[in-house]
Amino acid sequence: MSGQTPSQTVGPYFAYGLAARQYHFPNGQVADGVIARDDSIGRIRVIGAVYDGAGAPIPDALIEVWQADAAGRYGAPGFGGFGRCGTGTHPQALFAFETIKPGRAGAAAPFLSLVVFMRGLLSHVFTRAYFDDEMAANAADPALSQVPAQRRATLIAKRQAGEGLPTYRFDIHMQGDGETVFFDV
């Protein structure tokens, strides 16, 4: 019986190891920001920046997403449900996922599970992105109800105005007044 292997920071040089295609290295990567291909029904886009305690966008963060399919099932055939995107290839240091809005799994409102890795994080952190057009479901969500009411807004992705693919903005604040809620799971 042995103890858990300790976490270490992903560091500044993960791109060619974990996101090679996105960062234009010659080798492949197992997953990118496209979780649902462009022929999927009901596609959405989720974008965001990751801000440090000085309010500066972080250009060397890596975000991973895990989510249910449209019927609320995890790991069901035909939908991988996993995505990975670094913030280092967008001029405003945004991450971007093209996916579908997940269905409800049990009592849970639709949400994406996120892991945040970066230089300066010795242990990665977990958060969730809910949707601001699902407020009734959000109000009944068992995880959101564990979060102090005044901090719940940090977990809600906001629908952006505009045409084309429905786009939600989910910014992650590592520190500050609007510090994003991170979970101990």
Added chain:
Amino acid sequence: MIDEKIAPRDWSAHPPLLYPPYASTVLRAPTKPLIPLKASLAELTGPVYGHDSCGPLDHDLTKNARRNGEPLGERIVVAGRVLDEEGRPAPGALIEIWQANSAGRYVHHVDQHDAPLDPNFLGAGRVVTGADGGYAFRTIKPGAYPWRNHHNAWRPNHIHFSVFGASFVSRLVTQMYFPGDPLFAYDPIYQGVPAGARERLVSRFSIDLTEPEFALGYVFDIVLRGRFATPFEERRA
């Protein structure tokens, strides 16, 4: 399924979020306590990447980026098993690695260290563990390199590891070190791990794994959070 439990993240093994000797944590570490969350299907399930996600040379960094010759440096074999805390193997676990070359230089454009690049070495690979949780890479021993965390700061030789377990929350990103590195005492990334758990990140030289006339062998076992059919009661020391 839903009444399964997963062992909690053991914060006596993992580094704290804020660790000021590692300067980048100061503006990036969350300041508010993490909010406990009861594991649901979202946490107990996870992505599965099988052997079809790996090409034939993905495990061999001495060969997977050759252009006009062999990469320079000391060839090594790094092998081990992915296990849970009860010693049960984790089969089918995807491991991704990346590292500096033998001169201590990363291919990444952000790396401005003036050590030479190696045209025949990229430094990235991946494997999927077998039925016994076992994996093996061939690579080149990475060099130490300077960074700007503090005056005369050098990272010990290390290989970055990313591991997917059976659950989304068993996800692990870590670094493997080499035995006896004199830089351990000066490295805040290594020292950020609580005393008593740090040595879990240090690989073990193995004469059995060493291949005659070819490469030294280092063993690095990785222990992920385990899944339990009954509630997990208490952690062993």
